[in-house]
Amino acid sequence: MQKIGVLGAGSWGLALSLLLNEKGHDVTVWCYDQKEKDDLLTYRENKRCLPGIKIPLEIHFSTDYEECVEGKDVVVMAVPSKAIRTTSEAIMPYLEKETVIVNVSKGIEFETLYTLSQVIESVVPNKVVVLSGPSHAEEVARHMPTAVVASSECMVSAEYIQDLFITEYFRVYTNPDIIGVELGGALKNVIALASGVAEGLGYGDNSKAALITRGIAEIARLGVAMGGNPNTFGGLTGIGDLIVTCMSGHSRNRRCGELIGQGYTLDEAIKKVNMVVEGVPTTKGAYALMKKHNIEMPIITAIYEGLFENAPVDEVVTKLMCRDKKMESFD
Numbered sequence: 001m002q003k004i005g006v007l008g009a010g011s012w013g014l015a016l017s018l019l020l021n022e023k024g025h026d027v028t029v030w031c032y033d034q035k036e037k038d039d040l041l042t043y044r045e046n047k048r049c050l051p052g053i054k055i056p057l058e059i060h061f062s063t064d065y066e067e068c069v070e071g072k073d074v075v076v077m078a079v080p081s082k083a084i085r086t087t088s089e090a091i092m093p094y095l096e097k098e099t100v101i102v103n104v105s106k107g108i109e110f111e112t113l114y115t116l117s118q119v120i121e122s123v124v125p126n127k128v129v130v131l132s133g134p135s136h137a138e139e140v141a142r143h144m145p146t147a148v149v150a151s152s153e154c155m156v157s158a159e160y161i162q163d164l165f166i167t168e169y170f171r172v173y174t175n176p177d178i179i180g181v182e183l184g185g186a187l188k189n190v191i192a193l194a195s196g197v198a199e200g201l202g203y204g205d206n207s208k209a210a211l212i213t214r215g216i217a218e219i220a221r222l223g224v225a226m227g228g229n230p231n232t233f234g235g236l237t238g239i240g241d242l243i244v245t246c247m248s249g250h251s252r253n254r255r256c257g258e259l260i261g262q263g264y265t266l267d268e269a270i271k272k273v274n275m276v277v278e279g280v281p282t283t284k285g286a287y288a289l290m291k292k293h294n295i296e297m298p299i300i301t302a303i304y305e306g307l308f309e310n311a312p313v314d315e316v317v318t319k320l321m322c323r324d325k326k327m328e329s330f331d
């Protein structure tokens with residue numbers, strides 16, 4: 001039995017806590033505030049984001065970092081990307097040096113343009129593993145077969161985390177290409193917003209297939225420029241996660257885009273989704289990385305202009321479709 005702290009009591013933190021508890025591990029979940037903790041203790045369910053999923057009594061809840069981090073073998077970071085740095089700083093005094101950190105959050109820190117594992121590593125000296133791939137919490141919590149990837153610069157740690165999480169319904173591969181794995185997981189959320197907008201505008205499957213196919217070309221272009229392995233973008237954390245997020249009714253990012261396509265403002269759409277929509281802050285980071293690496297990313301540019309420069313949606317679509325004609329390429 002391993003002692004595990006899970007930071008974040010939203011849908012993903014809870015789905016992974018359930019899995020780890022089923023495997024016989026001792027799980028303590030850090031809650032953002034007293035109300036989140038009280039509700040979980042009262043209802044043994046998170047009605048906001050995982051309704052209908054009961055949480056067993058063996059899973060503990062706390063708002064105290066020390067209780068969730070000190071003496072743990074593994075600490076799972078399942079807070080929104082914007083809170084990864086402050087959370088890393090807050091847990092630093094209680095972390096033991098052998099504790100392995102698993103980041104399951106997806107995003108880019110705008111101020112530094114770091115991936116989230118780079119943010120964590122800039123604060124704490126511990127080994128960091130990224131767990132990523134096409135994995136909606138709503139399905140994992142219901143034991144629906146899912147496959148993901150554990151990635152780290154330290155393969156011993158990646159294999160430890162592979163063994164920790166693997167079950168008959170949750171298959172975990174390893175991949176040493178941590179930059180490729182993280183960029184795939186972060187950038188797919190921006191393309192999901194575009195897929196949602198297409199849905200909201202009443203477009204069909206052709207449009208979504210085009211966004212997915214050209215979207216992965218954009219993600220891979222940036223990912224390779226930043227040192228990622230091109231093969232990673234054809235795998236679970238690349239095209240796999242992009243497909244699920246662009247097509248699934250569970251997707252928060254796709255839903256947010258759909259609402260925007262239907263005419264809601266960005267703020268209204270985020271409020272209606274009522275869960276973290278990582279594609280919105282990631283769009284800013286992706287746009288800045290595109291400029292930094294001098295790369296062409298037309299879909300990400302279109303989403304940036306639509307979200308942050310108030311470009312009307314129909315003009316954005318026309319601009320995207322009427323660019324100079326060219327040969328199809330994947331690099």
Ligand SMILES: NC(=O)c1ccc[n+]([C@@H]2O[C@H](COP(=O)([O-])OP(=O)(O)OC[C@H]3O[C@@H](n4cnc5c(N)ncnc54)[C@H](O)[C@@H]3O)[C@@H](O)[C@H]2O)c1
Pocket residue numbers: 007008009010011012013030031032036049078079080081083087104105106107135136137138274275276278
């Ligand atoms: N939900 C999924 O299916 C899924 C799957 C894979 C990865 N992820 C990633 O996991 C991360 C968390 O997503 P989620 O869906 O669980 O989100 P969520 O909105 O359901 O919950 C986030 C949780 O983080 C905590 N939190 C909220 N605001 C915070 C703040 N300002 N500071 C610190 N903690 C805060 C709270 O405990 C909250 O319940 C995201 O980066 C997301 O992309 C989610």
Ligand SMILES: O=P(O)(O)OC[C@H](O)CO
Pocket residue numbers: 106133134135136189192241244245250251252253254
């Ligand atoms: O599809 P979303 O936007 O809910 O994102 C959740 C996960 O990243 C899917 O793997």
